Amino acid sequence: MTRPLTAAQRRLIEAADPGTGRLKGTEAQLTALVKRGLAFRHPRPPHDHFLTPAGHRAREAGGEPPQKEPENPSPGDPGGPGGVFAARVGGETVPRAQGEAARLREVRSAWQGMLELRRMTNPDASTDRPCAWERTHLVQAAALALEASGHRPAGPEGEGGDGYRVRDTPQPDAVAVYAPGPDALRACAETLEGAGWQAGEYTEPRTRRRYVLASPRRV
Incomplete structure (x- = not known):
């Protein structure tokens, strides 16, 4: 279970700039967030502090962070932004309690938060290429881009595993994406591009x- 926020942390998140997510508080408070x-x-x-995609979702939820999803089975996967949200990389078991509409809203919010993170952290404020966080969380970043564009992740083996799967590779800056059939594979490539x-x-x-x-x- 995700640890509840303190009253001071909730106030900081709620008081963040609605456009940029810029935060104001003491160094200790900001470090805790x-x-x-x-x-x-x-x-x-x-060196100002800003809300991450997870922070924006916590603000939308009234200052409380969403519950952490189960870790996906991909070895070495670092989890979602802040460990609160995890894009589906394919092959994980999906909690039955979460409806499709709720998941779509969550993914849409995460993607918008990621674009804002790009704008705030890319040197030229560009949103058309990955930011530093994505470069250190390749599997999650690629999966989020795919899921946010409507691609369906594969289910567990033997349970409708006919969607995409994103996996680590021996290359330090690349991931492998598998999909059922040439058309689906080409569509994944176009989405990532x-x-x-x-x-x-x-x-x-x-x-x-x-x-x-x-x-x-990179350029």
């Missing part, structure tokens, strides 16, 4: 299985 994944410290002077990634189709030498290799575009 950073540790919870609800805020980040801007890397450039004056539109979200600021470089994507190309390849074939695994041993299995002959086709996949998309994607990495965040």
Whole structure:
């Protein structure tokens, strides 16, 4: 279960600038929000603090962070922004209590928060290419871009596992995306390219299985 926010933390989140998510508070208060994944410290002077996508969702929820979703089974996956939201990478078991409409709203909010994070942290305020957080959370970032565009993640093995799957690769700056059939694979590549990634189709030498290799575009 997610630890409840203190009254002071709720007030800080509720008082954040509605447009930028800029926060004001003591260094200790802001650091506590950073540790919870609800805020980040801007890397450039004056090093102000802003709400993360998870922080924006907490604000929409009345100052309380959403419950953490179960960790997905992908090895090495760092989880969602602040560990509060996790885009579905494919293969995980989905909680039955969450309806499709609620999930769509959550994903849409997470994607809008990610675009705002790009605007606030990319050197030129660009939203058309991944930011530093995405480059250090490749699997989650690619999965969020796919899920936010309407692609369906694969279910657990043997349970309708016919959607996309995003997985780590030996390359430090790339992920592999698998999808059922050439059309679905091509659609995933087009979505990632539109979200600021470089994507190309390849074939695994041993299995002959086709996949998309994607990495965040830098310029």
